[in-house]
Amino acid sequence: MPVSVQSFVLHGIEPGPCEIEVDTTGTDQWPPPKPVVVGLPDAAVKESVERVVSAIGNSGYTLNPDKVLISLAPADVKKVGPRYDLPMAIGLLHRQQVIRTDRHGGLLFAGELALDGRIRPISGVINMALLARRAGAAGVVVPRENAAEASAVQGVAVYAADTLREIVDFLNADAELAPVASAELAPLLRNATAAVDFADVRGQEGAKRALLIAAAGSHNALMLGPQGTGKTLMAKALPGLLPPLCPDEALEVTRIYSSIGQVPRDAPLIESRPVRTPHHTASPAAVIGGGSTPRPGEVSLAHHGVLFLDELPEFPRAVLETLRQPLEDAVVTIARAAGSVSFPARFMLLAALNPTPKGSQSGDAAGKKAQEKYLAKLSGPLVDRIDIHVEVPPVPHAVLMGRTAGTTTAQMRERVVAARTLQSARNGGPLHPNASLSHRRLDELATPDAAGRQLLAQAMAELGLSARAYDKVRRVARTIADLEAAEVVGLPHIAEAVQYRVLDRV
Structure with missing residues (x-):
């Protein structure tokens, strides 16, 4: 009878x-035929068979010279990467009775094998653990x-x-593997590390105020x-300014980074925004996502x-227009002939731009025309999706040379956290x-x-707001009110929010 071993496959970040399934049959052919893998494997999976056989031999086990057939199900889903090395080896060893028990039943296996039998790390492990919890x-x-990454999922035994x-010794009950303790997530989460403190930025109190509001409500913002x-x-x-990730947010972020193998090996999850x-x-593919395997x-x-x-x-128009879907829906859908894959994309967009390609603007008619031409590279639907537009004027020399201490990032973050x-x-x-x-x-x-x-009605009419x-x-007005702990959105909140539609006035 064929032996069945469970693993996982990823659709985007969804496991x-x-x-x-591993089956072997006796053969008189010598040397025996190479093992055959079916079930839509990519080149890496096909090549892994030779690696698996070598790892088994170098681990001290002898295989019978049988014909080997390995099936990866479901057969209509492409299998990529080296994560199937370990389950294929377990199935082959069990089929040839090197593994003598059915202890592997109910367990999910994944791992890349080195030629000497060492197990190398793979991508997507946190998603595998979530699948295991969901499936019981x-x-x-x-x-x-x-x-460490797998231990971030509570309620799953991690070996x-x-x-x-x-x-093999564990499955044969010749030795035990102690389950890894589940990680406590909350103490690990921390604020993002910023290279600059707002106190170091001279002047620009209006722009700082706008960014404070943006951080407090997770609003998209543009600085001109x-x-x-x-x-x-x-x-x-x-x-x-941003508050630490909550555990649910940290798991979502880690799932994305895990799918491409970018979770730190010494930490159970991505710890900051x-x-x-x-x-x-x-x-466009680098910004929005893509590839033959998305x-x-x-x-x-x-x-x-x-x-x-x-x-x-300066970004290509094709790149800018691809931002419209994630800005609106907080998700990216990549369509391919074989199907579509979705990735979450709830981010805070912060954009910066000069008024003209030269970086500065003259006040004459030619300068205004140059600004209009440059800003025309941004489509109306894209600008419409940005909550806050704020002008950042030149800083007077007296302010630059002054020694007045500005508000620190820590002080501003306290207000952001209170509003959040x-x-x-x-x-x-x-x-x-x-x-x-x-x-x-x-x-x-x-x-x-x-x-x-x-x-607000007057602003809608005069600015032609959509x-x-x-x-x-x-x-934005609701966030301004939250920063003041005001229950009702009032005239001052609306007045300030309307001021942040700069590009609607250009």
Whole structure:
């Protein structure tokens, strides 16, 4: 009878079951035919058979010269990477009765084998552990270097080993593998590390205020101003304002990074909000995700963090337009002939741009025309999806040379955390900041008072704001009110929020 061993397959970051079936039949052919792998394996999986046979031999086990057939199910899903080395070896050893028990039943296996039998780390382990918990499996068997990552999933027994022989001895009950203790996530989570403190930024109090609001409500923001005014400096300081990831957010972020093998080996999960800063020469696939086997792009790697795009108009139009879906839906869907894959992409966009390609702007007609031409590279639908537009003017020399101490990042973060705490209690948890409020919830939570409604109606008429921009203004106004611990959105909150529609006035 064929032997069945359980593993997993990834669809984006969503794990699915993968059953490895191993069958052998006697043959008079010498040398025996090479093992055959079926079930839509990629080149790496096909090549792994030779590695598996060598690892088994170098671990001290002798295989019979049989014909070997290995089937990976479901057969219509492509199998990629070396994660199937270990389950194929377990199935082959059990089929030839080197493994004498059925102890592997109920366990999920994954790992790459070295030629000498060592087990190397793989990608996607945290997703495998989530699948095991969902399926009620007895546990997972993973490489030692992936143990911390797997332990981030509560309620799953994690068995880690360095070599194939350790696992065979464990399955034969000749030795025990102690389950890895589950990690306590909350104490690990911390604020993102910022390279700059806001106290180091001279002047620009208006821009600092705008970024404070953006951080408090997780709003997308855009800074417009000539070169040398501190836009990039403030962008580097912004991550320090954001609160730590909550455990659910940390798991989501870690699942994305795990799918491409970028989780630190000594930590169970990504501990702080990611900050991604792609260059303006990045391709659409690099930014949005893609490839023959779809991989997450920068927008997904910035999930629950910050995506900073410096010199926004210098990005290719194709790249900028791909941002529209994730900015609206917080998800990226990559379609291929074989099907579509979705990656989460709920990020805070921070963009910076100069008014003209030269970086500065003259006040004459030619300067205004150059600015209009440069800003025309940004489509209306894209600009509409950015909540806050703020001008960053040149800093006077007297301010640059002054020694007045500015507000520190820590002081600003206290206000952000207080506002986020209000939102979490009101909106249904930390995964729902004001920027994600639906139109219906906005009607419930951000309908301004009479004076505020009158001003908002006037702004809609004079600026020609779209329905989307109307909701953006209300979301920002709600956040401004939260920073003041105000229950009702009033005229001052609407007035300030309307000021942050700079590009609607250009």
